[in-house]
Amino acid sequence: MIIYPAIDLKDGACVRLTKGDMSQDTVYNQDPAAQALSWVQAGFSWIHVVDLNGAVDGKPVNSAAVCAVLNAVDIPVQLGGGIRTIDQIKYWLDEGISRVILGTAALRNPNLVHEACALFPDQIVVGIDARNGMVAVEGWVETSDMPAADLAKKFEDCGVAAIVYTDIDRDGTGQGVNLESTCALAQSTSIPVIASGGVGSLDDIKAVKTAAYNHGLNGVVIGKAFYEGHVDPLDALKVTA
DSSP states (O other), rough: EEEEEEEEEETTEEEETTTTTEEEEEEEEEEEHHHHHHHHHHHHHHEEEEEEHHHHSSOOOOOOHHHEEEEEEOOOEEESSSSSSSHHHHHHHHHHSEEEEEEEHHHHOOHHHHHHHSTTTOOOOEEEEETTTEEEEETTOOOOOOOOHHHHHTTTTTTTEEEEEEEETTTTTTTTTOHHHHHHHHOOOSOOOEESSSSHHHHHHHHHHHHHHOOOOOEEEOHHHHTTTTSOHHHHHHHOO
16 A cells, blocks of 8 residues: 655645635645655655645646656656646656646546546546545535546546545544545446545554555555644554555
């Protein structure tokens, strides 16, 4: 199981939101590149980056910060937030991003996902962010009438590398991952699923690891629990070793 430490970018800084509310942000580091380097030094094998402004605006906003992260590290980085076109996907892959995450675009334009997977094999991830089981888009501002599992089924055979599934009501709360809905999604698709939202303790990570073994989860995204010291990164890595 892979732990993906999170760097959520708002106005050029590393922040965390509570339940996806852009007005409830806490700044943890003004230097995203330094934060990324610290994840490398801790021993992580991937970094998960989200351009929060981009997700809301529908276009990349924190590009300078993302490029700084790429220049600072030598491990794979996956990036989401505001990426809505083939040209934008190609730009970021050319810049060194290993996997591009499509969220709003996956719901609004599923053909884009199919086209991108054909052009960029194993480099496209679908981000499914759900509120009460329904897909939310545009930086979580809008909730659709599409169940998360139904959206996942649209991409079953097109070569999506992974699905990042976020329970918005757990995100930033430290109340634990919604394993019931995450595992249900994982069992409904052959695409590897990465859990996101709610990790607050080592016990939560152990629970995800057990679920990964039983239900095939690929990994978990962790942000606030690391930033606020509720979980030591080295202890987290020991759990998944």
